[in-house]
Amino acid sequence: MKTKILLKEADMPTHWYNVMADMPNPPAPPLGPDGNPVTPDALGAIFPQALIEQEMSPERWIPIPEEVREVLRLWRPSPLYRARRLEQALGTPARIYYKNEAVSPAGSHKPNTAVAQAYYNKQAGIKRLTTETGAGQWGSSLALAGQLFGLEVEVYMVKVSYHQKPYRRSMMQTWGANVFASPSDRTNAGRSILEQHPDSEGSLGIAISEAVELAAQRDDTNYALGSVLNHVLLHQTVIGEEAKKQLEMVGDYPDMVFAPCGGGSNFGGIAFPFFADKAAGKEVQLVAVEPTSCPTLTKGVYAYDFGDAIGLTPLLKMYTLGHDFMPPGIHAGGLRYHGDSALVSQLHYEGLVDAVAVPQLETFEAGVLFARSEGIIPAPESTHAIAAVIREANRCTESGESRTLLFNLSGHGHFDMSAYDRYFAGELKNFDYPEEAIRESLAHLPKLKFDMES
Numbered sequence: 001m002k003t004k005i006l007l008k009e010a011d012m013p014t015h016w017y018n019v020m021a022d023m024p025n026p027p028a029p030p031l032g033p034d035g036n037p038v039t040p041d042a043l044g045a046i047f048p049q050a051l052i053e054q055e056m057s058p059e060r061w062i063p064i065p066e067e068v069r070e071v072l073r074l075w076r077p078s079p080l081y082r083a084r085r086l087e088q089a090l091g092t093p094a095r096i097y098y099k100n101e102a103v104s105p106a107g108s109h110k111p112n113t114a115v116a117q118a119y120y121n122k123q124a125g126i127k128r129l130t131t132e133t134g135a136g137q138w139g140s141s142l143a144l145a146g147q148l149f150g151l152e153v154e155v156y157m158v159k160v161s162y163h164q165k166p167y168r169r170s171m172m173q174t175w176g177a178n179v180f181a182s183p184s185d186r187t188n189a190g191r192s193i194l195e196q197h198p199d200s201e202g203s204l205g206i207a208i209s210e211a212v213e214l215a216a217q218r219d220d221t222n223y224a225l226g227s228v229l230n231h232v233l234l235h236q237t238v239i240g241e242e243a244k245k246q247l248e249m250v251g252d253y254p255d256m257v258f259a260p261c262g263g264g265s266n267f268g269g270i271a272f273p274f275f276a277d278k279a280a281g282k283e284v285q286l287v288a289v290e291p292t293s294c295p296t297l298t299k300g301v302y303a304y305d306f307g308d309a310i311g312l313t314p315l316l317k318m319y320t321l322g323h324d325f326m327p328p329g330i331h332a333g334g335l336r337y338h339g340d341s342a343l344v345s346q347l348h349y350e351g352l353v354d355a356v357a358v359p360q361l362e363t364f365e366a367g368v369l370f371a372r373s374e375g376i377i378p379a380p381e382s383t384h385a386i387a388a389v390i391r392e393a394n395r396c397t398e399s400g401e402s403r404t405l406l407f408n409l410s411g412h413g414h415f416d417m418s419a420y421d422r423y424f425a426g427e428l429k430n431f432d433y434p435e436e437a438i439r440e441s442l443a444h445l446p447k448l449k450f451d452m453e454s
């Protein structure tokens with residue numbers, strides 16, 4: 001009876017799986033400010049050609065460069081666990097498996113794409129990458145990847161997190177990145193915010209504006225994004241590819257696959273390789289799990305909207321709560337995005353991907369049960385998937401069915417212990433989605449000629 005199901009280094013995937021090849025309808029293109037599809041040239045100001053091609057490629061399999069695989073081998077293949085102790089704690093007949101992405105140096109799945117993005121930028125002759133980070137998961141992943149490929153990394157970290165999460169900042173600095181509290185005085189965007197609001201605590205939207213402004217200004221500088229875009233989800237598909245092989249080794253196959261869903265990258269990463277089977281007729285249910293306080297897929301609308309708060313990015317067709325929606329300050333910082341991946345959104349719209357929302361207290365309860373049975377302390381984001389799996393396992397207990405449930409443990413919670421402290425102190429609350437706030441921000445969706453005609 002295996003606990004960890006391990007692949008050899010030589011079994012690490014050689015190709016990324018591109019879900020666009022198996023989608024029943026072509027993905028809706030990103031639109032520029034004029035309402036026309038964005039051209040590759042327009043993206044060339046901030047992204048390297050290879051990533052722009054991946055963003056739009058119809059190829060089912062895209063080779064992973066050997067230099068990228070060499071770095072991924074520092075922690076991949078990641079282990080698949082059979083969660084027997086959690087099954088026992090629940091007394092469920094369900095078989096529960098989880099892929100452990102917490103084993104990366106940064107402690108989450110995010111380095112899977114950071115490494116690929118750093119590689120392609122280096123190949124294109126880029127010297128410096130700029131990015132934003134909220135709680136610091138993405139900034140630390142890009143700092144690591146930049147260091148391994150010899151690129152300078154500048155991280156614009158939302159000011160309130162810069163002061164509240166000093167250890168994520170220390171990690172970035174240890175890996176050689178320059179970290180600035182955003183809004184900063186280094187960009188026009190930052191300076192103009194500081195003029196109007198000298199005490200601004202910052203926001204992801206402002207930090208994105210600063211990072212994009214710098215990347216657009218300099219030929220030797222590009223921008224990197226940690227979720228949402230097609231190429232980011234593509235790079236994460238090593239998770240699901242490995243999981244399929246690992247389940248095959250124990251003769252099992254999931255009835256349901258779960259992952260927490262913020263911008264959709266770790267969900268796409270574990271679920272898309274199973275979607276390939278679903279497209280070929282196999283029965284498997286793919287479930288994205290989000291917080292009730294930021295219920296993009298479960299309560300948002302499917303429409304073109306900006307990717308950032310200010311309206312600088314192209315328009316993406318996605319489930320959105322409105323680009324100026326401000327979710328309540330829950331502790332799963334990585335799940336507080338107003339939109340979602342266009343690929344995940346389209347598949348959800350077409351009924352091929354499911355979504356559930358879980359309230360905050362249930363996620364912490366699940367996280368603590370997981371830590372006390374399996375040992376690993378999960379990131380607050382990951383606890384969302386665990387909570388949804390526990391609901392399903394309890395359903396199996398009632399019905400006596402023995403279903404196979406797989407989830408992605410997207411990261412560990414070692415830098416989120418203050419959130420656990422507050423949970424134990426009884427200070428956390430459930431936030432139901434603020435219906436009023438969503439209605440208000442949905443009133444500000446960009447108006448497209450295109451939408452009004454249809």
Ligand SMILES: *Cc1c(COP(=O)(O)O)cnc(C)c1O
Nearest residue numbers: 227262263264265266334381411
């Ligand atoms: C960033 C993050 C998420 C959410 O981002 P996705 O792009 O939806 O995967 C989930 N879990 C962890 C640990 C994260 O760092």
